[in-house]
Amino acid sequence: MYQNGKVMKKGLLKTSSCEQTQALAARFAKSLRGGEIVFLRGPIGAGKTVFVKGIAKALGLKGSPTSASFSLMKEYKNKKFRLFHIDLFRLEENEVFNLGFEEMLEDEKAIILAEWPDPIRHLLPQDRLEMNFILKEGDNREIELSSLGPVSDICLEALCR
Ligand SMILES: Nc1ncnc2c1ncn2[C@@H]1O[C@H](COP(=O)(O)OP(=O)(O)OP(=O)(O)O)[C@@H](O)[C@H]1O
Numbered sequence: 001m002y003q004n005g006k007v008m009k010k011g012l013l014k015t016s017s018c019e020q021t022q023a024l025a026a027r028f029a030k031s032l033r034g035g036e037i038v039f040l041r042g043p044i045g046a047g048k049t050v051f052v053k054g055i056a057k058a059l060g061l062k063g064s065p066t067s068a069s070f071s072l073m074k075e076y077k078n079k080k081f082r083l084f085h086i087d088l089f090r091l092e093e094n095e096v097f098n099l100g101f102e103e104m105l106e107d108e109k110a111i112i113l114a115e116w117p118d119p120i121r122h123l124l125p126q127d128r129l130e131m132n133f134i135l136k137e138g139d140n141r142e143i144e145l146s147s148l149g150p151v152s153d154i155c156l157e158a159l160c161r
């Protein structure tokens with residue numbers, strides 16, 4: 001039923017502040033069980049990292065994800081979860097080395113959140129939640145959601161409830 005790359009469900013969220021985006025992230029975090037993959041797209045400053053921060057905080061993970069540093073990937077964990085925050089801003093497919101996806105995908109506690117994910121889209125399973133952040137006037141943002149499989153369907157429904 002879930003074909004390669006086929007969008008199963010769509011949703012649209014609106015937020016008008018950083019706090020509201022973090023509140024959405026907290027609601028989303030409640031639906032996470034481990035094994036989820038989220039691709040976050042959208043222009044610089046759209047709020048992708050704010051959303052990731054909100055998830056890490058809501059899950060009670062140590063440390064706070066930051067945006068584009070020199071590391072392509074950082075791990076935040078506790079007993080229940082391992083959150084991998086990936087940020088591939090400005091990287092091309094041939095510049096991305098093996099980030100260790102095999103090991104992550106085998107770990108049922110792993111959650112993968114990737115900003116600027118296109119260089120790795122072929123290396124991860126199809127079932128992922130795609131979030132497209134759109135800049136609007138002032139602090140307003142719209143977030144388009146698409147789920148590409150049964151696991152990401154559950155995430156989408158939690159966010160759009
Ligand atoms: N509704 C909102 N949601 C999220 N962030 C907002 C909102 N309104 C204003 N902001 C501000 O916009 C900025 C978003 O920055 P953030 O680092 O999350 O962007 P990003 O999408 O990760 O960009 P990059 O592609 O550079 O990583 C922050 O400074 C935040 O305070």
Ligand SMILES: [Mg+2]
Pocket residue numbers: 048049050066067068087115
């Ligand atoms: Mg960012």
